[in-house]
Amino acid sequence: MVGGLIIPGGESSVIDKLSRLVGLAEPITERINEGMPVFGTCAGLIMISDRVNDAIVGQQTFGGLAVAVRRNAFGSQVHSFETELDVPALGPEPVHATFIRAPVVEEVGEDVTVLASLGDGSVVAVQQGALVGTSFHPELSGEVRFHRLFLGLVAQR
Numbered sequence: 001m002v003g004g005l006i007i008p009g010g011e012s013s014v015i016d017k018l019s020r021l022v023g024l025a026e027p028i029t030e031r032i033n034e035g036m037p038v039f040g041t042c043a044g045l046i047m048i049s050d051r052v053n054d055a056i057v058g059q060q061t062f063g064g065l066a067v068a069v070r071r072n073a074f075g076s077q078v079h080s081f082e083t084e085l086d087v088p089a090l091g092p093e094p095v096h097a098t099f100i101r102a103p104v105v106e107e108v109g110e111d112v113t114v115l116a117s118l119g120d121g122s123v124v125a126v127q128q129g130a131l132v133g134t135s136f137h138p139e140l141s142g143e144v145r146f147h148r149l150f151l152g153l154v155a156q157r
Contacts, residue, residue: 003154039147040132045103045105046071047061047062048063050063065131065133066108068107069103080098081099082098083096085136087145089113090115095145097124104135113127
């Protein structure tokens with residue numbers, strides 16, 4: 001049995017359509033509801049969110065994470081950027097974050113912990129139990145602390 005799942009960046013509407021086409025959407029949703037740890041980066045964050053405020057017609061998510069997100073919140077590909085984020089849950093050193101057509105968390109449920117925000121208050125990393133989501137791609141800069149956090153959740157399960 002799969003002990004955890006990482007859903008990477010990409011195009012959330014394509015991940016949605018393909019997962020339904022090949023029959024994985026329902027099993028993934030069931031496993032999330034059973035408590036399987038999931039780490040979603042960028043499009044992966046969108047896929048584990050309960051609501052997408054600007055979803056395309058018919059777009060679905062696996063859900064489980066009590067947040068609402070907005071796709072491509074920072075603009076198109078040319079508006080991609082990198083920044084340093086304070087993530088106290090991961091230690092005192094800042095996290096180097098790469099944002100590429102990134103979503104932003106617009107609403108946070110009461111059981112969700114905000115792990116990181118930009119200087120303007122935009123929420124870009126969250127955790128709810130075994131679900132972790134980031135608007136950015138930590139793997140692009142070699143940042144491994146979010147992955148360690150995720151692996152710890154898998155080991156606890």
